Amino acid sequence: MSKQDSPLALFWREFAESRIAVVALGVVAIIIILALAAPLIAPQDPYDLANLSLSDARRPPGYVGSNGYVHWLGTDANGRDLLSAILYGLRISLQMGLVAGAISLCLGATLGIAAAYLGGRLEALAMRIVDLQLSFPAILLALVLVAVLGQGKTQLIIALIASQYAYFARTAHGAASAERSKDYVEAALATPLPGWRIVFKHLLPNVMPPLIVVATVQVANSIALEATLSFLGLGLPVTEPSLGMLISNGFQYMMSGRTWISVYPGIALIVLIVAINLVGDQIRDQFNPRLKR
Amino acid sequence: MLAFLVQRLLQAMAVMIAMSLLVFVGVHFIGNPIDVLIAPDVPQNIRLETIALYGLDRPLWEQYAAFVGRLLRGDFGRSFVFNVPVLDLIMGRLPATLELVLIATLGATLVGVPLGIYAGYKPDSVVAKSIMALSILGFSVPTFWIGIILILTFAVNLEWLPAGNRGETVDIFGVGWSFLTLDGLKHMALPALNLSFFKLAMMIRLARAGTREVMLTDTVKFARAAGLTEGTILRRHVLKLIAIPIVTVFGLELGSTLAFAVVTETIFSWPGVGRLIIESITVLDRPVMVAYLVLVALLFILINLTVDVVYALIDPRLRQAPAR
Numbered sequence: 015m016s017k018q019d020s021p022l023a024l025f026w027r028e029f030a031e032s033r034i035a036v037v038a039l040g041v042v043a044i045i046i047i048l049a050l051a052a053p054l055i056a057p058q059d060p061y062d063l064a065n066l067s068l069s070d071a072r073r074p075p076g077y078v079g080s081n082g083y084v085h086w087l088g089t090d091a092n093g094r095d096l097l098s099a100i101l102y103g104l105r106i107s108l109q110m111g112l113v114a115g116a117i118s119l120c121l122g123a124t125l126g127i128a129a130a131y132l133g134g135r136l137e138a139l140a141m142r143i144v145d146l147q148l149s150f151p152a153i154l155l156a157l158v159l160v161a162v163l164g165q166g167k168t169q170l171i172i173a174l175i176a177s178q179y180a181y182f183a184r185t186a187h188g189a190a191s192a193e194r195s196k197d198y199v200e201a202a203l204a205t206p207l208p209g210w211r212i213v214f215k216h217l218l219p220n221v222m223p224p225l226i227v228v229a230t231v232q233v234a235n236s237i238a239l240e241a242t243l244s245f246l247g248l249g250l251p252v253t254e255p256s257l258g259m260l261i262s263n264g265f266q267y268m269m270s271g272r273t274w275i276s277v278y279p280g281i282a283l284i285v286l287i288v289a290i291n292l293v294g295d296q297i298r299d300q301f302n303p304r305l306k307r
Numbered sequence: 308m309l310a311f312l313v314q315r316l317l318q319a320m321a322v323m324i325a326m327s328l329l330v331f332v333g334v335h336f337i338g339n340p341i342d343v344l345i346a347p348d349v350p351q352n353i354r355l356e357t358i359a360l361y362g363l364d365r366p367l368w369e370q371y372a373a374f375v376g377r378l379l380r381g382d383f384g385r386s387f388v389f390n391v392p393v394l395d396l397i398m399g400r401l402p403a404t405l406e407l408v409l410i411a412t413l414g415a416t417l418v419g420v421p422l423g424i425y426a427g428y429k430p431d432s433v434v435a436k437s438i439m440a441l442s443i444l445g446f447s448v449p450t451f452w453i454g455i456i457l458i459l460t461f462a463v464n465l466e467w468l469p470a471g472n473r474g475e476t477v478d479i480f481g482v483g484w485s486f487l488t489l490d491g492l493k494h495m496a497l498p499a500l501n502l503s504f505f506k507l508a509m510m511i512r513l514a515r516a517g518t519r520e521v522m523l524t525d526t527v528k529f530a531r532a533a534g535l536t537e538g539t540i541l542r543r544h545v546l547k548l549i550a551i552p553i554v555t556v557f558g559l560e561l562g563s564t565l566a567f568a569v570v571t572e573t574i575f576s577w578p579g580v581g582r583l584i585i586e587s588i589t590v591l592d593r594p595v596m597v598a599y600l601v602l603v604a605l606l607f608i609l610i611n612l613t614v615d616v617v618y619a620l621i622d623p624r625l626r627q628a629p630a631r
Contacts, residue, residue: 146322149559149611154566154603158330161588161596238449245451246573246585258451265455265574269470273459280452291447 035296041289049104056098057083088274100282106256111237114174119229122182130190144180152177160248174236185228189221223301230294234287257283319608326604331371383598393598404579406486408564411499415506423514445508454501454574469494471576498575517549562610
């Protein structure tokens with residue numbers, strides 16, 4: 015270990031030891047770039063109804079549409095270019111996963127650290143609620159909330175957050191209370207330092223590594239959960255077709271052999287989820303002290 | 308012990324009340340159910356009559372009080388859409404879900420545990436690595452997508468198995484069961500496989516982790532020294548030692564498999580409670596939604612309570628310490 019190695023460079027070198035993880039990270043990066051650049055690179059704006067022609071509907075991959083360009087992945091039931099729809103769908107799925115993941119992270123970390131720092135009855139109550147929620151399957155909770163709040167983007171994000179934050183809270187609480195009981199924190203607490211300084215200087219940095227691991231896994235889970243709810247027809251409104259909805263729309267044509275309408279969005283979804291999970295797996299192994307040589 | 312039990316019971320009841328309140332109040336914000344019940348062009352007097360009939364004109368808390376009262380008597384009201392008592396509706400659909408969930412969970416355990424034990428016994432072999440790859444796939448690929456792939460492969464391309472409905476059923480105690488006829492079993496194969504995939508992944512991981520730990524203990528060393536064959540050690544000793552967490556998870560997973568059945572039943576048009584709740588949410592059939600959610604919450608709380616109590620019976624430390 016040379017002295018000019020920054021922690022980040024060290025982290026990266028260790029991460030790069032797993033070739034699968036590096037490839038997965040590359041795939042995630044490419045997907046994010048594709049999703050961000052969707053309006054620039056997609057052959058068609060899938061939301062512009064003027065572009066759609068029903069004579070182009072349900073055409074197989076490689077079909078040359080009435081607009082003159084090739085539909086490389088075919089078209090869906092509305093004559094929409096599937097490649098464009100997938101690029102835009104990736105945008106929506108990623109957005110939902112990241113927004114829900116980020117808010118759950120903040121909410122869960124705050125709750126977990128606060129519970130560990132304050133202790134007492136509040137801690138017991140908060141953690142009891144979190145435990146109870148964790149014993150309840152996420153999909154059921156999301157289903158209850160979608161049923162209760164109705165359908166829409168905000169409602170869906172709320173449902174995703176409500177079913178994910180508990181994982182962050184549990185993790186943050188575990189790490190923070192382990193740190194809280196250490197002597198140096200006890201010592202810091204005995205000094206007149208303000209509480210927030212101890213939280214930010216001592217507790218938070220030690221809580222971050224496990225939280226990052228949970229965050230990668232939970233972003234993948236959010237995307238999968240959103241896709242599932244959209245597939246069930248309880249997710250996003252029709253105007254914002256996520257990958258789950260694209261798959262759902264194509265499902266009814268599957269029996270007649272027009273499989274591409276479901277299969278290509280599905281492949282995009284699986285590649286995204288598996289890639290994120292592989293990156294998360296590698297980071298978890300890196301942060302796991304028991305696997306350290 | 309008694310104090311612990313009472314405490315847990317009180318907690319369970321508090322959760323149940325909170326849950327029923329949340330579901331009931333929340334469900335009332337979705338939309339006006341009267342718009343679903345009758346066409347918009349019916350005369351005003353029929354509209355008012357219907358509102359009065361379903362008690363939709365009374366204040367919310369009165370509706371809730373009436374709702375809890377009826378709940379305690381086992382009366383969940385009548386479905387707006389089907390116009391039959393909700394409990395009958397759910398009970399009529401429950402067998403389909405139960406047989407699917409039971410077969411899927413049992414199958415996942417019976418296949419997953421041996422695979423997991425093998426993966427833990429020889430962790431570096433190629434077979435073990437493929438088993439683990441399978442379990443990673445089972446964890447990360449969404450259930451609905453696996454269902455689609457199963458339909459595509461076995462129903463559309465190979466045409467081996469049907470992709471929807473229950474097939475022939477046999478009536479026992481007045482309800483139909485599919486697992487007793489060949490046709491029913493054929494119809495059940497794909498949905499059960501679909502539902503079991505996630506559980507399979509979980510059982511593999513659980514059995515593998517347990518086996519890896521147990522293989523390092525003195526029990527195994529002494530068994531080997533005593534000249535027992537590896538097969539006997541795995542069957543007699545390892546399996547016994549890893550059984551406790553597996554049985555626990557099996558119990559807990561029964562509940563969550565019920566939740567996942569929602570997805571599987573929708574894909575395979577399986578007429579169980581999961582499909583019922585999805586249909587009810589889309590047409591705003593409030594009594595069915597409320598009853599389903601309350602019943603599932605009750606089921607979960609009962610399962611958790613049972614697990615807590617069983618743990619307390621096994622572990623004496625939990626009996627004395629006040630719950631954190």
